[in-house]
Amino acid sequence: MAGTYGDLAANGSFTSGTTSWWSGDPAMITLVAPGTGLEASATTDAANLWDAPFGQDNIVLRQGVLYTLSFTARASQASTSLRAQVGLGVDPWTAAIDKTVVLDTVDTHFVLQFTSSLATTAGQLSFQMGQATEVTVYLTEVRLTCSTVREGFYVDPDSNAQKWVNNNPTDERAPKILKSIASRPGARWFGNWNTDIQADVNAYVTAAAAVGKMPILAAYNMYWRDNGGESSGGAIDPAAYRTWIDAFAAGIGNRPAIVIVEPDSLAQAEYLPTETARADRYALVTYAAQALAARPLVRAYLDGANATWVQPAEMAARLIKGGIAAVKTFAVGVANFDATDISLGYGNQVVAALANQGVTGAKFVIDTARNGNGAMDDNGQHVDYCNPAGRRLGVPSSIGVGGAEYLLWLKFPGDSDGQCGVAPADTPAGTFSPYLAVRLIDGW
Missing domain, CATH: 2.60.120.260 (Galactose-binding domain-like)
Incomplete structure (x- = not known):
C-alpha cells in the first residue's frame, strides 16, 4: 500500500547489508x-x-x-x-x-x-x-x-465474529454478521490467554502496519481482574502484571497504536476488599500508564467508567491516582450501552473535574460498539450492563464529536458480557454469539 504505514525505509535495520542504501x-x-x-x-x-x-x-x-x-x-x-x-x-x-x-x-x-x-x-x-x-x-x-486516523482503523481479521463467519459460511446469518460486524474496525483484547504477549502484540501491530491502518488494542490482564466477576482472571500477582505490561508495550515498540488500558480497573478499584488491594490497583494502572506513555507513538486511554456508575469528580480522583498525568487520556463507556450524547456529557464532566483537580487538557474516547439504541428501557431507566435486550450497533470507529477524540468499537459486538441477560447458554464473557450479534444488528 504505497505511501501509507509500513517501513517505508527499506532494510532499515541493515540485516541485508547496505542493500537499498x-x-x-x-x-x-x-x-x-x-x-x-x-x-x-x-x-x-x-x-x-x-x-x-x-x-x-x-x-x-x-x-x-x-x-x-x-x-x-x-x-x-x-x-x-x-x-x-x-x-x-x-x-x-x-x-x-x-x-x-x-x-x-x-x-x-x-x-x-x-x-x-x-x-x-x-x-x-x-x-x-x-x-x-x-x-x-x-x-x-x-x-x-505513517499511520494516522486519516489512514483508517485496522479491521481485525481474527475477531471472534470473523472466526465465526469463517467457520459457518453457509449459516444464513453469516452475510449479515460479516457485513455489519466482522468487516468493521474494533479493538483486539489482550490478556492472560496470550501465551507470549510481546510476540502477539507485535504480530498484531505489524499486521496493521502492513495495510496502513491504525490498530486499536485493549490491555486486559489486571491483577484480580473484574474483582473476581464474570471476566475474572488476569495476572497472578502485581509483579507478574508489571512484567506483562512491559512486554505488551515492547510489542508495540515505536509504532503507532491506540491502547485502552484495563477496562473497569479504576471504576472497580474502590470495591476491592482491602486498602492494600486498592493501593495495588492504582499503582498497577499508574505503572501501565507510564510504560505506555514511554512509547512515543502510543495513545493510551485509562479506564474512565461510564455515565451511570461513578460520579465525575470521583472518577477524576481515581484517574489521578491511576496515573492519568502520564497520558492525559481516558475511555468512557467501555463495554457499556450509554448513548453517545450521555457519554459525551459524562466525559466532558470528567475533563472539567480533572482540570479542577490539577490535570488540564485531558481527552477521552467513547465505546460506541453497542450503544445505537441509547441506554434507556421502555420506562426511561438505564438498562442493565450485561447482555441487555433492545440494544443496537453504534457508530463505527471514527473521529470523535462533541469533545470526544474518537468514537471506537471497543467491546466487539457479539462477544458476550457473561452468562447473563439475553445471552444463550454456554456463552461466558468474551465468547462470540451469533444470536447476540444479530440482536445488535437488528435492534431487538
Whole structure:
C-alpha cells in the first residue's frame, strides 16, 4: 500500500547489508553493515554535512499526511552532528523535514514527526554527516512510517465474529454478521490467554502496519481482574502484571497504536476488599500508564467508567491516582450501552473535574460498539450492563464529536458480557454469539 504505514525505509535495520542504501563520493564517505547496523564513516575531506550523504530513493509521500522518522544512532566521537532529511529526491530538492541532531558515543533513539508538504513518488530519505574530521556514525532501526486516523482503523481479521463467519459460511446469518460486524474496525483484547504477549502484540501491530491502518488494542490482564466477576482472571500477582505490561508495550515498540488500558480497573478499584488491594490497583494502572506513555507513538486511554456508575469528580480522583498525568487520556463507556450524547456529557464532566483537580487538557474516547439504541428501557431507566435486550450497533470507529477524540468499537459486538441477560447458554464473557450479534444488528 504505497505511501501509507509500513517501513517505508527499506532494510532499515541493515540485516541485508547496505542493500537499498546509496552513499556519496567514496573519497568522503563509506558504508559497511557488519550485521549490527550501519557504520557510516566520513573522512576529513568532508568539510560540510552535505559532503558525506547517504540515503535511499523512491519514497512515496502524500501531502498533508503525518509521518514519523525514527532511528537509533551514536558516533565515534561526542558532539557529532547528523542531518536527517526527507523530501524531494530530484531538483528542486524540497525538504518535508530537515533536522540536525547531535550524537553522543552511546545509542540514542530519535523520533521526528512531520506533516508532508509534498505529494510525490520521487521522495528521498537521507542523512548527512561531514564534520571536517574522521568520524563514524553507527545507525540502526531506521523507520519512516505513517499511520494516522486519516489512514483508517485496522479491521481485525481474527475477531471472534470473523472466526465465526469463517467457520459457518453457509449459516444464513453469516452475510449479515460479516457485513455489519466482522468487516468493521474494533479493538483486539489482550490478556492472560496470550501465551507470549510481546510476540502477539507485535504480530498484531505489524499486521496493521502492513495495510496502513491504525490498530486499536485493549490491555486486559489486571491483577484480580473484574474483582473476581464474570471476566475474572488476569495476572497472578502485581509483579507478574508489571512484567506483562512491559512486554505488551515492547510489542508495540515505536509504532503507532491506540491502547485502552484495563477496562473497569479504576471504576472497580474502590470495591476491592482491602486498602492494600486498592493501593495495588492504582499503582498497577499508574505503572501501565507510564510504560505506555514511554512509547512515543502510543495513545493510551485509562479506564474512565461510564455515565451511570461513578460520579465525575470521583472518577477524576481515581484517574489521578491511576496515573492519568502520564497520558492525559481516558475511555468512557467501555463495554457499556450509554448513548453517545450521555457519554459525551459524562466525559466532558470528567475533563472539567480533572482540570479542577490539577490535570488540564485531558481527552477521552467513547465505546460506541453497542450503544445505537441509547441506554434507556421502555420506562426511561438505564438498562442493565450485561447482555441487555433492545440494544443496537453504534457508530463505527471514527473521529470523535462533541469533545470526544474518537468514537471506537471497543467491546466487539457479539462477544458476550457473561452468562447473563439475553445471552444463550454456554456463552461466558468474551465468547462470540451469533444470536447476540444479530440482536445488535437488528435492534431487538
